[in-house]
Amino acid sequence: MSLLVKICGLTTPETLGAALDAGAEMVGFVFFPPSPRHVGLTAARELGQQAKGRALKVALTVDADDATFENIVETLRPDLLQLHGRESVARIRDLKQRFGLPVMKAIAVATTADLVPLAGYADVCDRILFDARAPKDATRPGGLGATFDWHVLDALALDRPFMVSGGLSADNVAEAVRITRAGGVDVSSGVERAPGVKDCDMIRNFIRAARAAEELSVQ
Numbered sequence: 001m002s003l004l005v006k007i008c009g010l011t012t013p014e015t016l017g018a019a020l021d022a023g024a025e026m027v028g029f030v031f032f033p034p035s036p037r038h039v040g041l042t043a044a045r046e047l048g049q050q051a052k053g054r055a056l057k058v059a060l061t062v063d064a065d066d067a068t069f070e071n072i073v074e075t076l077r078p079d080l081l082q083l084h085g086r087e088s089v090a091r092i093r094d095l096k097q098r099f100g101l102p103v104m105k106a107i108a109v110a111t112t113a114d115l116v117p118l119a120g121y122a123d124v125c126d127r128i129l130f131d132a133r134a135p136k137d138a139t140r141p142g143g144l145g146a147t148f149d150w151h152v153l154d155a156l157a158l159d160r161p162f163m164v165s166g167g168l169s170a171d172n173v174a175e176a177v178r179i180t181r182a183g184g185v186d187v188s189s190g191v192e193r194a195p196g197v198k199d200c201d202m203i204r205n206f207i208r209a210a211r212a213a214e215e216l217s218v219q
């Protein structure tokens with residue numbers, strides 16, 4: 001199966017256009033006010049219209065309430081909800097029932113102990129995202145450009161599609177795919193000039209590097 005590439009934290013028509021033109025399968029929009037990539041609802045509506053039918057639109061939230069989800073669903077019309085907080089299995093079940101959308105749960109990883117809750121989440125989620133665990137004093141649980149030890153996933157047995165993220169860039173994406181055997185990769189900081197400032201060339205380079213990794217892995 002081909003590798004899915006997700007470019008996350010897009011905030012402008014130009015950078016979204018670069019991701020779409022370069023063939024990203026998923027484009028992510030961050031709805032988390034403390035993030036430098038946070039998008040308001042008006043921008044989300046416009047970016048959503050631009051991406052419609054060209055890539056899956058992913059709404060990233062962190063422990064959001066129902067009213068926030070209602071606004072996001074109404075404006076962005078997401079194809080996938082990425083839950084990047086401490087959402088419980090019960091909360092995810094409720095969200096899936098309420099909005100009828102597939103869910104990708106982010107699991108914060110530093111050691112193999114972080115994989116313990118996975119079984120419960122795998123039961124209810126459509127996809128899992130393994131991301132680097134943020135430091136305790138971080139202002140956000142992701143989007144920090146930090147990697148984790150990909151070998152933590154060595155013994156992974158998961159009956160759900162999964163992606164990896166955390167500090168990926170054009171320079172390390174091939175190695176991340178080789179070690180984790182992930183079906184998808186997700187990047188934000190690694191295609192930015194400064195936090196929240198995406199760079200079109202870096203987006204294109206990342207997607208090119210991910211495609212090269214894909215070719216190596218099928219040989």
Ligand SMILES: O=C(O)c1ccccc1N[C@@H]1O[C@H](COP(=O)(O)O)[C@@H](O)[C@H]1O
Nearest residue numbers: 008035142143144145166167187188189
């Ligand atoms: O991007 C953010 O600001 C963000 C905020 C809150 C939760 C997650 C966030 N980003 C996601 O984190 C991973 C890894 O990002 P990076 O490539 O290391 O910068 C990715 O899924 C981002 O979309």
